[in-house]
Every structure is written in structure tokens, then in C-alpha cells.
Amino acid sequence: MNEVDDEFKVRIEHIDVLSPHLGEVKALWRANSATLGFFPDGAFADYARRRQILVALDSKDRCVGYVLYYSPLRPAFRDVTIMHLCVDKIYRRRGAATVLINHLKNRTKHCRGIGLRCCRDYEANSLWPKLGFTAEDEILGRSGRVLTGWWFDHGHPSLLTGIMKKNIQSKLVAVLDACVFYDLQDDPKPRSEESKSLLADWLQIDVELCITAEMVNEIDRSEDPEQRDKSRQYAKRFTRLHTGADRVERAKSLLRPHFPVDLSLSDESDIRQLAHAIAGGTHFFLTYDPGLLAIEDAVYEKSGVSVIRPSEFITRLDELTRESEYQPARLSGSQISTRRVKAHEIPGLVEAFQLPEAGETKGGFRKLLGRFLADPYRFETSTLFDVEQNPLALVVLERESAQHLGMPIFRVARSSLSSTLAVHVLCRCVSIAARERRPLLRIEDPCLSNDVLNALQENGFIPLDSGWARIGLSAVETAAQLARQLGDLIPKLGEAYDYLKELCEKLKKASSTDDEESLLELERAVWPAKLIDIDVPSFIVPIKPFWARELFEENLAAQTLFGSDPGLMLRAENVYYRAKHPGGLEAPGRILWYVSESVDTPGSKHLRACSYLDEVVCGMPRDLLRRFRRLGVFQWKDVLRIADNNPQNEIMAFRFSGTEVFDSPVHWQDIQKALKKTEGRGSQLQSPLRISKACFAYLYCQGAGIQPGRPDNA
Numbered sequence: 001m002n003e004v005d006d007e008f009k010v011r012i013e014h015i016d017v018l019s020p021h022l023g024e025v026k027a028l029w030r031a032n033s034a035t036l037g038f039f040p041d042g043a044f045a046d047y048a049r050r051r052q053i054l055v056a057l058d059s060k061d062r063c064v065g066y067v068l069y070y071s072p073l074r075p076a077f078r079d080v081t082i083m084h085l086c087v088d089k090i091y092r093r094r095g096a097a098t099v100l101i102n103h104l105k106n107r108t109k110h111c112r113g114i115g116l117r118c119c120r121d122y123e124a125n126s127l128w129p130k131l132g133f134t135a136e137d138e139i140l141g142r143s144g145r146v147l148t149g150w151w152f153d154h155g156h157p158s159l160l161t162g163i164m165k166k167n168i169q170s171k172l173v174a175v176l177d178a179c180v181f182y183d184l185q186d187d188p189k190p191r192s193e194e195s196k197s198l199l200a201d202w203l204q205i206d207v208e209l210c211i212t213a214e215m216v217n218e219i220d221r222s223e224d225p226e227q228r229d230k231s232r233q234y235a236k237r238f239t240r241l242h243t244g245a246d247r248v249e250r251a252k253s254l255l256r257p258h259f260p261v262d263l264s265l266s267d268e269s270d271i272r273q274l275a276h277a278i279a280g281g282t283h284f285f286l287t288y289d290p291g292l293l294a295i296e297d298a299v300y301e302k303s304g305v306s307v308i309r310p311s312e313f314i315t316r317l318d319e320l321t322r323e324s325e326y327q328p329a330r331l332s333g334s335q336i337s338t339r340r341v342k343a344h345e346i347p348g349l350v351e352a353f354q355l356p357e358a359g360e361t362k363g364g365f366r367k368l369l370g371r372f373l374a375d376p377y378r379f380e381t382s383t384l385f386d387v388e389q390n391p392l393a394l395v396v397l398e399r400e401s402a403q404h405l406g407m408p409i410f411r412v413a414r415s416s417l418s419s420t421l422a423v424h425v426l427c428r429c430v431s432i433a434a435r436e437r438r439p440l441l442r443i444e445d446p447c448l449s450n451d452v453l454n455a456l457q458e459n460g461f462i463p464l465d466s467g468w469a470r471i472g473l474s475a476v477e478t479a480a481q482l483a484r485q486l487g488d489l490i491p492k493l494g495e496a497y498d499y500l501k502e503l504c505e506k507l508k509k510a511s512s513t514d515d516e517e518s519l520l521e522l523e524r525a526v527w528p529a530k531l532i533d534i535d536v537p538s539f540i541v542p543i544k545p546f547w548a549r550e551l552f553e554e555n556l557a558a559q560t561l562f563g564s565d566p567g568l569m570l571r572a573e574n575v576y577y578r579a580k581h582p583g584g585l586e587a588p589g590r591i592l593w594y595v596s597e598s599v600d601t602p603g604s605k606h607l608r609a610c611s612y613l614d615e616v617v618c619g620m621p622r623d624l625l626r627r628f629r630r631l632g633v634f635q636w637k638d639v640l641r642i643a644d645n646n647p648q649n650e651i652m653a654f655r656f657s658g659t660e661v662f663d664s665p666v667h668w669q670d671i672q673k674a675l676k677k678t679e680g681r682g683s684q685l686q687s688p689l690r691i692s693k694a695c696f697a698y699l700y701c702q703g704a705g706i707q708p709g710r711p712d713n714a
Contacts, residue, residue, distance in 0.1 A: 024063035135220030155244030177287035212276035241280035251275035353411035358447035404440035405433035422455035473529035479511035537589035538696035606665035662703035
């Protein structure tokens with residue numbers, strides 16, 4: 001079948017031995033045999049019979065270029081070798097060679113990759129990196145010329161890439177720009193001391209330093225053969241990223257708007273370096289390049305990769321570790337969808353979520369999923385997908401017991417966002433259990449990944465004989481009352497006896513000593529329950545409807561795992577920006593979110609959610625956005641608008657977590673009644689308002705649908 005590329009006005013087709021274009025191919029070879037070398041006449045016929053010659057035909061059906069390649073017929077040998085790439089002189093630099101190679105790539109995707117050798121002093125040698133090939137090595141040819149070995153990898157997983165991924169999946173992955181690589185190798189300049197600090201022994205446990213295919217090509221561009229050999233040997237000390245060509249091209253398209261219209265050779269290399277880092281799912285790109293550092297915010301916003309100097313990477317390592325593991329901002333607007341699993345999807349889910357390292361077989365996992373799908377009234381089996389319909393997480397909920405919500409399956413696909421997804425899903429399921437008045441959430445999956453295990457440990461789950469568990473209560477009580485309530489649960493949740501008993505004792509002790517810090521910590525351990533005898537600041541904070549939808553609003557009408565719009569609720573922690581307010585906010589504390597009035601937004605002019613206030617920071621817009629960019633959905637234009645379009649105006653950022661969206665939003669009129677009853681006055685709610693704990697308890701009870709207390713004795 002003929003294929004047409006309108007951009008270059010050439011048509012690409014395979015030819016056979018009967019094709020009238022075979023003679024034109026031979027004529028092109030003869031005209032360029034000085035560089036292509038000797039090739040027997042009969043060999044052209046052999047390759048044509050094998051249909052391993054692609055020709056480029058112009059609008060008048062004339063052959064203007066060809067690629068002749070070798071592809072073994074036996075499937076065990078999966079490497080393709082380019083023997084000739086030849087384009088008529090008048091069609092050079094017009095894209096014909098690019099079209100030929102792109103068609104060859106498409107036709108050989110089932111193979112491991114495409115290789116060739118090209119003389120270093122030939123003009124064509126500079127073409128291969130632009131086509132995505134990597135300079136792997138070089139040899140001295142029989143002619144005495146140096147030949148570069150080029151390779152294009154189709155990105156198929158192999159034993160080697162699998163081992164590499166397993167080695168780095170638990171580490172921070174940082175890619176070295178060329179300037180940093182050469183500093184580490186042997187650069188004596190003072191700046192190199194900053195780079196060499198990356199080689200400290202203590203960093204090796206947590207950080208994996210990597211290079212890209214473009215770094216290999218950067219090495220090849222050196223004119224000094226001794227330097228090339230030395231750099232290639234040094235490069236073997238670092239992990240080479242495994243990146244598929246399609247992912248690299250998508251990343252390049254994201255980056256292209258942030259570079260000049262007319263690209264220099266250096267710009268092209270920078271784009272390829274960053275694109276490989278993004279496609280490889282890395283966290284950091286280490287560089288001194290001022291041009292790349294200038295687009296740091298844009299790169300992070302689009303890809304989650306931080307462009308950063310080596311010195312800043314080292315001094316901020318703890319903060320950056322947290323940033324790489326938990327990036328809810330990258331989920332915002334990502335069009336994550338969720339749906340119930342259907343039987344025909346099981347094979348794909350087995351491929352995505354089976355854990356062979358835990359001893360799980362494909363057959364066993366397939367049978368397990370089939371059992372859950374066969375009983376939909378008892379088990380709710382759901383999958384999260386990204387915009388390209390790649391499965392991200394698999395969750396099975398089981399509701400046989402009135403006392404607990406079971407999770408017999410909890411899997412998260414390996415990716416740079418797996419830790420973030422694990423935290424979000426756990427928080428959501430705790431909320432579901434509490435809302436359904438099931439006091440215990442139990443994770444019963446016997447095969448858990450490291451990302452899931454870390455999320456469990458960091459979010460208050462405790463190990464039991466049959467898995468992991470966490471208490472989650474929908475209640476507003478004093479610490480003593482809650483201790484008694486937990487005590488009543490002990491006979492019903494026998495396996496969690498020690499866990500519940502310890503919680504009871506801690507609540508009693510903190511209550512008797514008025515230890516506010518311990519009480520707040522205990523309240524978060526039984527979230528979403530609230531302890532009304534904690535004397536922590538409480539606020540009603542107004543928020544515009546648009547930001548409420550982005551940060552925490554959700555539609556809970558659909559009885560599925562994540563409601564009707566999961567992309568809006570995948571938030572365990574977030575940040576909000578507003579103008580500085582006299583008196584301000586105070587952390588730690590609690591927030592009741594009031595969605596301000598909007599005629600276009602049903603449900604506005606209500607209290608709609610409750611959160612913990614974890615941190616309040618005032619500062620310049622750029623500094624705050626950079627500090628909290630892993631959280632929230634705010635972009636530079638949004639933060640600048642809050643600062644009245646003056647980047648020198650200080651604004652306020654506050655970090656919040658543990659958001660609970662109300663089942664029964666509280667209308668403005670009911671808020672006013674509660675304020676007048678407890679505070680002695682109403683409020684227009686145009687800025688953050690501090691309220692008493694009695695008012696907080698009353699309004700929270702109304703919003704959460706709990707038996708309301710009375711404002712005068714709450």
C-alpha cells in the first residue's frame with residue numbers, strides 16, 4: 001500500500017524485483033558509490049525480493065531517494081541494519097531522508113531497533129542524531145576511516161531494562177546535563193566542585209544519577225578521539241535511561257514552545273536532553289545552563305521534572321524527596337477517569353497489576369479478579385485510567401461486614417506518580433468507610449508494592465495478621481467520649497484489639513492533661529472524626545467557585561469508588577493563595593470552606609468542606625509558587641493576579657490537608673444564624689473569619705450530616 005507525506009511531497013513505497021524503480025535505485029547508488037561503497041548488482045535484486053528497499057517517489061513518480069536495509073527473517077534476530085540511505089542531491093535538506101527513515105521506523109516497530117555504521121567525516125553522520133539515533137561506539141574501518149555505530153531503540157522492554165527500572169524505582173532519579181557530566185569527569189574549574197558534591201557516598205543510597213541517549217551523542221560530537229573514548233568509558237558509571245521514541249517525541253512537542261523559533265544546534269540538543277529526561281519518568285534535570293533554568297517553572301508545570309542546579313538539588317534534598325514522591329498538582333486536569341471493571345478487561349489488568357516479585361502468578365491473579373467480578377453486589381471493582389486509557393490503579397472494595405470496609409485488592413501501576421496515587425486512593429477510601437459508618441478500613445491484599453506499603457505507613461495504617469487497618473470515624477466528640485466509643489468497638493473488631501486499646505489510652509491521657517498538640521495528632525489519627533475539646537484556631541475561609549471545584553469539590557451522587565468526577569478529588573494535600581489579610585490565619589488549625597456566591601454555579605453560597613490548616617506563609621508570588629508548586633492547580637498568571645499583577649506585592653499561601661467534602665452543605669443563612677448565636681454577630685464572609693470551637697463544631701455537624709450539637713454547649 002502506498003503511503004503519502006504531504007509535507008515533503010514524496011510518496012514512500014516498498015519495491016520488489018519487478019518494480020520499474022529498481023533501476024533508478026541502482027542509478028542513485030552508482031552516482032553516490034564513492035560514499036556508499038561497493039555493492040554487487042545481484043544484491044539489489046536479493047533485497048528487492050525480500051522487500052527490504054523503501055523508495056521515495058516525487059509527484060512525477062521518479063525515485064529521488066531510497067533506504068536499503070537488512071531485517072533477518074528469523075524472529076529470534078530482531079535487529080534491523082541500514083545498509084544504504086541515499087537521496088538525490090536536489091532533494092537533500094528538504095526532508096526526504098527524514099520521511100524515509102520515519103517509514104522504516106514505523107514498519108519495524110516489532111523489532112528491537114535499527115542500527116548502522118557511518119563514516120565520521122561524511123556529511124550524513126550529522127543527520128542521525130536528528131533522527132533519534134544514538135552514537136553507541138566507533139571502530140576503525142578497513143578503509144582507515146573512523147566509523148560511528150548508530151542505534152535507534154524501539155523501546156521494547158528487555159531483561160536489562162527491567163533490572164534497571166527495578167534498581168531505580170525506589171530512588172530519586174536525576175539526569176545530568178552535559179555541563180554537569182563533564183564537570184564530574186575531569187573539569188578542574190572551581191564550578192566543578194559544586195558538581196562533584198553529587199558523588200558523595202551518602203547520596204548513593206537515595207539518588208540515581210542518569211544520562212540520556214542525547215548525552216551519548218554529545219560525547220560523540222567531540223573532535224578528539226581520545227576524549228570521546230575517555231568520556232564513553234566514564235559514561236558507563238551512570239545509568240542510561242530507557243526511553244521509547246514515541247514518548248520522547250511527545251515530550252519534545254511539550255518543550256518546543258519554550259525555545260526560539262529558529263533553533264541553534266545547542267537548542268536542539270537541549271530539547272532532546274530534556275525530552276529524554278521527561279520520557280524516562282525522572283524527577284530532576286541537573287544543569288547550570290541559564291536558558292534551561294529560566295524555563296524551570298514551565299517544564300515542571302507540563303512534566304513534573306524539576307530543572308535545578310546541583311547545589312540546590314543537594315541543599316534541598318529532603319524537600320525535593322517529598323516533592324518527587326507526592327505531586328498532586330500533576331494530577332490536576334489530567335483527565336483521570338474511573339469505571340467499573342468488565343470481564344473482557346481482565347487480561348490487560350493482569351498485565352498491568354500482577355506482582356510476580358511477591359510470588360503472584362498471572363493465572364492466580366486472573367482467577368482472583370474473576371471471582372470479584374462474579375459477585376458485583378458484594379465487591380466493587382474499579383480501575384483508574386489516564387487520558388490515554390492506561391490503567392493507573394486497581395481497587396476492589398468489599399462490604400460484607402457492617403463494621404469494616406475491606407480492600408482485598410489495592411494496586412497502583414509503577415510510574416512517577418504511583419506514590420501520589422497511593423496516598424490519594426487511601427485517603428478517599430478512609431472517607432468512604434467513615435461516611436458509610438464503617439469504623440475500620442482494612443487492606444487485605446497479600447501482594448502490596450513498595451509505593452503502597454510506604455503510603456500505608458505514612459498515613460496511619462497499622463499492620464494486622466490479615467493485612468493493614470486504620471480507624472476512620474464520622475463523629476464530633478470530646479476525647480473522653482471518643483475513647484469510650486472506641487472501647488465499645490473493641491469486641492466487634494477483635495483483630496484490631498491492641499490498636500484500638502492503644503488509641504483509647506492515648507485519648508484518655510491527652511484529655512486529662514489538656515495536651516493540645518497530642519489531641520490534634522490523635523484527631524488526625526481517627527480522621528474524619530473531630531475532637532471538640534481541642535483549643536485550636538478555627539476559620540471560615542471564602543473561596544471562589546472555580547477554585548473550589550479545582551481543589552476539593554466533588555459530586556458524590558454516583559455510588560462508585562470515586563464519584564462522577566475523580567480528577568477533582570484526588571487531593572490529600574493542597575495549597576491556596578490569597579491576598580494578605582490583617583490578623584491572618586494561624587496554623588495548625590481548621591478551615592471551613594465557604595464557596596462564595598455565583599449565579600453560574602449551583603451550590604455556591606454554602607459551606608462545602610472542612611480541612612486542616614497546616615502552614616501559613618507570606619511572601620513574594622514567585623517564591624511562594626516555587627515552594628508549593630507540587631501542590632494545587634495555581635499557575636503563575638493566577639498567583640500574579642492575586643498580587644494585583646505586581647510580582648513585588650506580598651501575598652499569602654496556606655497549605656491544607658485532610659479535606660472532607662460535606663454531604664449536607666450549609667447555606668449562608670444558616671451560617672449567619674450560627675454566627676449570631678455563638679459569636680454574637682454575623683459576617684459577609686468576604687475574608688477569612690476566625691470562629692470559636694463551639695461555632696466550628698455546630699457548623700461541622702450540620703455539614704457532615706452528624707446529629708447537630710447546640711451552639712451554646714457544643
